[in-house]
Amino acid sequence: MTVAILGAGMMGEALLAGILQGGRPASDVLVAEKRPERAAELTERYGVEVVGNAEAVKRADTVLLVVKPHDMGTLLDEVAAAARPGQLFVSLAAGITTAFVEARLPGGVAVVRVMPNTPALVGEGMSAMSPGSHTGDDHLREAEELLRSTGRVVRVAEKQQDAVTAVSGSGPAYVFYVVESMIEAGVHLGLPRDTATELVVQTLVGAATMLRETGEHPAVLRERVTSPGGTTAAALRQLEEGRVRADFLAALEAARDRSRALSSGDPV
Numbered sequence: 001m002t003v004a005i006l007g008a009g010m011m012g013e014a015l016l017a018g019i020l021q022g023g024r025p026a027s028d029v030l031v032a033e034k035r036p037e038r039a040a041e042l043t044e045r046y047g048v049e050v051v052g053n054a055e056a057v058k059r060a061d062t063v064l065l066v067v068k069p070h071d072m073g074t075l076l077d078e079v080a081a082a083a084r085p086g087q088l089f090v091s092l093a094a095g096i097t098t099a100f101v102e103a104r105l106p107g108g109v110a111v112v113r114v115m116p117n118t119p120a121l122v123g124e125g126m127s128a129m130s131p132g133s134h135t136g137d138d139h140l141r142e143a144e145e146l147l148r149s150t151g152r153v154v155r156v157a158e159k160q161q162d163a164v165t166a167v168s169g170s171g172p173a174y175v176f177y178v179v180e181s182m183i184e185a186g187v188h189l190g191l192p193r194d195t196a197t198e199l200v201v202q203t204l205v206g207a208a209t210m211l212r213e214t215g216e217h218p219a220v221l222r223e224r225v226t227s228p229g230g231t232t233a234a235a236l237r238q239l240e241e242g243r244v245r246a247d248f249l250a251a252l253e254a255a256r257d258r259s260r261a262l263s264s265g266d267p268v
């Protein structure tokens with residue numbers, strides 16, 4: 001079973017690393033990458049063979065499409081003649097629908113759409129996948145198994161993918177933004193930068209682990225930190241006055257709308 005990764009940037013490398021760590025031998029993985037220096041770097045780092053797009057598709061059972069949304073049309077036009085019925089194509093591009101991919105490939109090619117996120121790089125990714133119009137359960141299971149090597153996987157209806165993109169696809173960026181803001185605040189309060197960074201990062205990891213391990217609602221965990229008339233209540237009041245909760249809603253709506261615009265071919 002050969003897997004080809006077309007486009008080996010940030011997300012392509014996360015998938016490559018996960019797939020190899022999951023136990024698949026490097027000889028079962030092919031990479032196609034437009035930038036020669038990037039291709040050379042990946043061969044050296046992972047021992048995988050780098051070939052052209054069409055050759056990768058010809059030799060693969062499963063093809064992972066990991067280029068930017070605006071490069072997808074050109075890539076599919078380039079490889080369509082090499083694709084064959086029964087093959088599985090998995091697209092990880094934001095806003096690219098299964099119908100878009102199916103329309104550019106021969107009939108009988110199975111298509112799965114996935115929204116991953118960057119914690120895939122450390123095996124803690126979150127992927128949501130949706131089947132195309134002629135995708136069987138065996139193909140979905142194959143895609144699921146590949147993605148599970150980078151973290152957790154859920155199945156969603158394709159119409160929910162724009163919302164998923166807003167929540168978990170872009171989500172790590174919101175968390176990093178909050179972390180940055182807390183570190184800056186710590187520095188303003190007089191802490192050395194490296195101390196502030198360690199305090200914030202470990203607080204984030206600890207809070208995330210509590211959420212996962214206790215299964216408690218975040219509001220319950222927040223209440224346990226909030227002593228009556230205490231420091232946390234004072235801080236939370238300020239966040240409410242700053243309309244942070246309403247801003248999150250507006251921000252995720254903007255991400256959802258941008259994902260929709262990408263699917264109707266809006267240029268970058």
Ligand SMILES: NC(=O)C1=CN([C@@H]2O[C@H](COP(=O)(O)OP(=O)(O)OC[C@H]3O[C@@H](n4cnc5c(N)ncnc54)[C@H](O)[C@@H]3O)[C@@H](O)[C@H]2O)C=CC1
Pocket residue numbers: 006007008009010011012032033034035038053066067068069071074075092093094115116117118169170
């Ligand atoms: N970065 C993120 O957080 C997430 C990204 N995605 C999706 O993953 C896809 C890839 O994103 P990144 O890895 O961040 O982008 P990237 O720019 O790091 O990687 C894309 C790679 O594709 C290569 N490429 C472009 N055209 C090509 C072609 N015709 N043939 C072969 N290689 C080609 C580029 O040289 C580059 O190395 C995008 O569609 C994005 O929407 C999805 C979820 C999260």
Ligand SMILES: O=C(O)[C@@H]1CCC=N1
Pocket residue numbers: 094165169170
């Ligand atoms: O910002 C983007 O468009 C991509 C998709 C989700 C995360 N990064």
